[in-house]
Amino acid sequence: MNEPSCSRLILLLMLSVLPLSARADQAREIMNKNEEVRKVNEFESRARLTTGNLVEKSEKVKEFTFWRKVQADRIHNSTLTRFHSPAEVRNEGILIVENPDGKNDVLLYLPNFKKTRRVESQQQSGSFMGSVFSYSDIATPHTSDYRYRTLRQEKCPGAEHAQFQCHVIEALPVNEDVQERTGYSKSMIWVRTDNFMVVKGEYTNVQGELFKRLEAGQIKMVDPKEKKWLAHFLSIENLKTRDYTRLVFSNVKVNGGIPDAVFTQQNLQKVR
Amino acid sequence: MRLFNVFRHIGLSHLKARPARAVLTTLGVAFGISLYVAIAIINHSTRNSMRDSIDAVAGKARLSISAGVAGFPEDRLEVIRVIPGVKSAVPMIEARAFFEGATESADGLQIMGVDLLQEASVRTYKATDQKIIDDPLTFLNQSDSIILTQALANKRGLKIDDKIRLSTALGAREFTIRGLLEPEGAARAFGGSLAIMDIDGARVSFGKENKLDRVDIVPRHGVDLNALQSRIETTLGAGYRVERPETQSEQMERMLDSYQLILTFFSSLALLVGLFLVMNSISVAVAERKREIGTLRALGATRSLMVALFVSEVVGIGFIGSALGCVLGKGLAHRMSSQITTSVAAQFQMRIEISRLDFTTSQMIFTLVAGTLAAVIAAFFPALRAATIHPLESMRRHSESLDPAETRRSNLQVIFGILLLAFMSLSMIFSWGKIWIGIDLLTKASAVLGAALFGPFLVLGLLRLTRGLGAKLSLPVLRLAQENLLRSRKRTGANVMALMVGLFLVMLIASVRSSFHDTLTQWLDRIFVADIMVGSNGRFISGDVQPIQDSILPELLAVPGIRPIGTDRGAATRIIPYFYEGKKMAIKAIDRYADFYRFQNIPVTGSDRVRTALDWYESPEPAALVSRGFLTNANKKVGDRFELDAPGGKVSFRIAGEIIDYASSQGVIYLDRRVYKKFWNDSLVTVFVLNLEPGFTFEQVRGEIAKRLGRKWNLVTISNREFKDQMQSAVERSFAYTRVIESIALLVGLLGLLNTLLISVMERTREIGVLRAIGATRTQISRMILFEALIQGFFGACVAILLGAYVGRLFVEFALTEQLGWIIEYHFPKQSVWMTIITGVLVAAVAGIWPARRASGLEITEALDYE
Structure with missing residues (x-):
């Protein structure tokens, strides 16, 4: 190779690297905004979780109340779920407390045994109580856990969002701990350009196979003052097993003053 | 090349000329190998399954x-x-x-x-x-x-x-x-x-x-x-x-070692019988082809070529027999695996489910090579005899009984047999096997080889003792048969040897089985005086039951027909396995004065049993009664102290006395259940033992328990008799696999006898021709051969009983204690005596029918022209 051609190659490499870095910065900025707009200080809601299988045409419904509150550090959340139906799961509760070290404390209360059980981090990438969601899907993702890259901008997928443009962003876990916790080696996320809410996600497992697809709908502003948004409808499908889960929030109350004591083990064990 | 030519022209032609002999010898090797392979597969698979289970349960845990x-x-x-x-x-x-x-x-x-x-x-x-x-x-x-x-x-x-x-x-x-x-x-x-x-x-x-x-x-x-x-x-x-998981595996494997060694020993016996068959077959072939050997030697064939010729004839037999044995062995392993699993469960109070039976290619290659090699080694000694035959000697016609070299060899065999039996006896008594496993293997091999070499001498002795019987009974055919057998001592010895080793094995196993059975029966009769046992599903006899909460006791005692017992006189027993210094023992935690263990029935050793039992019951400090196995393994004596690790910490116990109990071969520890509950925090009960009120029948009470508690608690109620029957069936089941070993050993023995009888008929073709020429009828000839077989079967069985019982006694009193920890009394297997004799005679009869028919079918002229 002669010298001029070598210089050209170096220049070409530099040119190709520079946009990459710029695209990563842009992607992180988008995801930071996403984290910001969906971070409602306090959030309480009734929820309906429908699980089923597209092949077997079977469905099961669970109803629960959902409380979420941003912790004092303004970054991490605490989440409590209390099941109401069906009868076999009545009063079961799940408390998820996100920790600064990235490891979430997940506690499950079993009323029939009057016992609280801890869900190990390796188990957190598994199914959230039989749904296609994992525990880490239920806990909110943090931008610091991923490396982002904007791939393109295009019309948002789905009829509900067809009039909007979306950033298509690729997210890779920053380390093995995050990968172990989430079970994802890569995510593709469609983020609306207007409100920075995620409308679609595609998730690749550690074996490199595309295995989950998420769709968000009924995106409404729930806190006009702070400009916070919430997707009232989430649908996720396991592409391998064809299992699906739909989560619908109703009676959403934000910033209603949820005491910190709600997110404690004592409260988890308190059955009304 | 020279060897190949000699084999092609001479060896192969002999094999072709005597197909029955080749087939019988091959089958003998195959059956012998099959049992060896089956046991090897089961032993290997048991270990693999155990290791797999431990690894699978451990997962990523270290x-x-x-x-x-x-x-x-x-x-x-x-x-x-x-x-x-x-x-x-x-x-x-x-x-x-x-x-x-x-x-x-x-x-x-x-x-x-x-x-x-x-x-x-x-x-x-x-x-x-x-x-x-x-x-x-x-x-x-x-x-x-x-x-x-x-x-x-x-x-x-x-x-x-x-x-x-x-x-x-x-x-x-x-x-x-x-x-x-x-x-x-x-x-x-x-x-x-x-x-x-x-x-x-x-x-x-x-x-x-x-x-x-x-x-x-x-x-x-x-x-x-x-x-x-x-x-x-x-x-x-x-x-x-x-x-660590690997330590658990090693510990379990160590536990299995001795047991599997005994299994291998039994299976090797069948193989050994098969090898005797090869040895006999070649010995007879050497005698039969003496003239041919002399001619070849006179023509310049070297001694090594003669050895090589006979050995080469066996290579094919050994290889084909081993290959067939591998196939049969795999089938046999399937048949025997559940029986051995049951036996292991009874021995170690743990059930190892064999997930798959593994017979690897390397195992198969090893079996083929080892089987062929063993056949070659078995053929080597008679082949060596062929090499030492001088051309002149081979041309001479003489009676075997008059050959001084033959007599010397026979005497040497007997002396060697006696020496082997003496070595085996001393080694078992003084536990030389503990020094090195090689000595242990040698001891067991000596038992069989000694019996095989010394046994024929005893058979001949019995023949001499009963020499006049034929004349007394006016049975000339019987007399002739006896004389024939005595005249051809070597041939008689060879005939008897294979069958006798098979019968010897039957008697040895019967000795062990009857000793276990009778010891346990007598022990249970002595201590188990309660009327009924109540527990959950499972087998009471092995303690392999689902334990239940002791809170059920008041409900049980409220059942009409159950005799009321005092408040501190419960009836519950908790049996748990316990590892003491690496040995798997059993703890029996029993209620004070429980009916099952009323102090007069506590199986305490020594003269003052009541005082010992009371000392244990009333001891102000934790006290225990322990079995001999515990005392031996823990190196303790009565009065010493020992510590048990309980979840609440170490607990020191005083040994109040020695008991006899067979819950574990390694040791049994009797504790007061109150002490056990306190330190182990365990209120579960393995079994409740109760007595009936006078006037109530067992069936009435069983029905009432089932009605009131059965469905809710899933209870099983059994009577004293049923419990003892369970024990008997457990012993039977534990030894079920030995039936297969006995059958194979007898089958190989039958083939051996059939082979040697056929050869002896062939050898005596001319003699039979002469007998026929001087007036003997076909029936008489047939009867004579059959009588010969029956006499050999009968006397072979008698000697097998004698030697089997002797070795069995040593095995029960020394080897079982040494290797498996069982301390049981020897009981002579009376029921097996007749069975052994009948089996010996039947096997001999079956083996004798064909040669007898063959002999009686010989034409006089053809027979006289023979040779």
Whole structure:
């Protein structure tokens, strides 16, 4: 190779690297905004979780109340779920407390045994109580856990969002701990350009196979003052097993003053 | 090339000319090898299955913590979790459950109560339909949730959402199958006889509230495992065992070693009988071809060529026999594996489910090479004899009995046989086998070889003693047969040898079996005086039952017909396995003055049994009665102290006396159940032993128990007689596999006798021709040959009884104690005497029919022209 051609190659490499870095910065900025707009200080809601299988045409419904509150550090959340139906799961509760070290404390209360059980981090990438969601899907993702890259901008997928443009962003876990916790080696996320809410996600497992697809709908502003948004409808499908889960929030109350004591083990064990 | 030519022209033509002999010898090798292969497969597969189970249950864990069957407090888990170096500490409850109505150990299944929310860090499972549990929220919150292996579900025709009823500590309970597992990961353990429950559900069902049986530790990356093990041991203190999975495997394998060695010994005997057959076959061939050998030698054939010629004839027989033996052995292994599993369960109080029978290519190659080589070695000595035949000697016609060299050889054989038996006796009495395993193997081989070499001498002695019997009974054919046998001592010896070794083995096994049976029966008759036993499903005799809560006792005592007993006179016994200094023993925690163990029936040794029993009952400090096995293994004597590790810490016990008990060969420890409950915090009971009120029958009371408590508690009530019958059937089952060994040994013995009788008829063709020429009828000739066979069978059986009983006595009194720890009394197997004689005579009769027909079918002219 002669010298001029070598210089050209170096220049070409530099040119190709520079946009990459710029695209990563842009992607992180988008995801930071996403984290910001969906971070409602306090959030309480009734929820309906429908699980089923597209092949077997079977469905099961669970109803629960959902409380979420941003912790004092303004970054991490605490989440409590209390099941109401069906009868076999009545009063079961799940408390998820996100920790600064990235490891979430997940506690499950079993009323029939009057016992609280801890869900190990390796188990957190598994199914959230039989749904296609994992525990880490239920806990909110943090931008610091991923490396982002904007791939393109295009019309948002789905009829509900067809009039909007979306950033298509690729997210890779920053380390093995995050990968172990989430079970994802890569995510593709469609983020609306207007409100920075995620409308679609595609998730690749550690074996490199595309295995989950998420769709968000009924995106409404729930806190006009702070400009916070919430997707009232989430649908996720396991592409391998064809299992699906739909989560619908109703009676959403934000910033209603949820005491910190709600997110404690004592409260988890308190059955009304 | 020269050898090949000699083999092609001479050796092969002889094999072709005597196809029956070649086939019989090949079959003899095949049957001998088959048993050896079967036992090798089972031994190997048992170890593999055990290792697989331990590894599968351990998963990614590098250490596991346990504290015996009674478990340890649940709160210890949090203590373990914070020990530096521990990445994950995953708890487990272990239990054995039985399907409702089960009476066999095989109807049981291992329950693993695991924390499904933490399992991923240590064990993996693969479900048949991707998701192990359809709805974890429901699964975890419902104590009836259970996951079975697909194999078990298939076996019992079960599917997801089906209900099964299992015996639990709370009685019979219904469980819902909420998942099925593929045979991967932990589901490979216990041969698939496994069920997974959530830990909380398992705790409730199996009486382990607030307890754990085991905690598996996954260490942090790069942690020194030895240091971590020490840290855990120091933190938890006495009463806890911290082990690596490989240590558990090694410990179990050590336990199995002696047992499998005995199995191998028995199987080697059949092989040895097969090799005798080869040796006899070649010996007779050498005698038959003496003239040919002389001619070849005169023509310049070297001695080594002669050895090589005979050996080469056996190579094919050995190889084909071994190959056939491999095939037969695999089939036999399938047939025998469950019997041996049952026997192992009875011996070690643990059931090792063989998941698959492995016969690797390397094992097969080894068997083919070793089998061929063994046949060659067996042929070598008679071949060597062929090489020493001088051409001149071969041309001479003389009677075998007059040959001084032959007589010298016979005498040497007898002396060598006696020496081997003497060595075997001394080695067993003084436990020389302990010094080196080679001596142990040599001792066992000496028993058989000694019997084989010395036995024919005794048979000939008996023949001489009964020489006049034919004349007295006016049976000339019998007389002629006796004379023939005495005249051809070598041939008679060869005929008897193979059959006698087979019968010797039958008698040896019968000695061991009857000693076990009679010792246990006498022991039970002495101590077990209660009218009924009440427990859960399973086998009472082995203690392999689902224990139940002792809170049931008041309900039991309220049943009409049960004799009321005082408040401190309970009737409960808890039997648990306990590892004392690496030996698996049994603890029997019994209620004070329980009816089963009323002090006059406590099986205490010594003259003042009542005083010893009272001393134990009334001791102000923890006291124990222990078996001889314990005293030997722990190197203690009565009056000494010893410590037991209980979950509450170390407990020191005074040895108040010695008892006789057969719950474990390694040692049995009797404790007062109050002391046991205090230190082990375990209120479960293995069995309740009760007496009847006068005027009530057993059937009445059994019916009443079933009506009031049976369904709720899944109780089984058995009578004193039924319990003893269970014991008898347990002994029978433990020895069931020996029937196959006996049958194969006898079959090979039959083939050996048939072979040698056929050869002897052939050898005596001319003599038979002469007899026919001087007026003997075909019937007389046929009877003569048959009588010869029957006489050899009868006397062979008599000598086998004598030698088998002698070696059996040494085996029971010394080898069993030394190798398996059993201290049992020798009981002569009276019932087996007649069976052995009848078997010997029958086998001889079957073996004699064909040669007799062949002899009687000979034409006079043809016979006289023979040679």
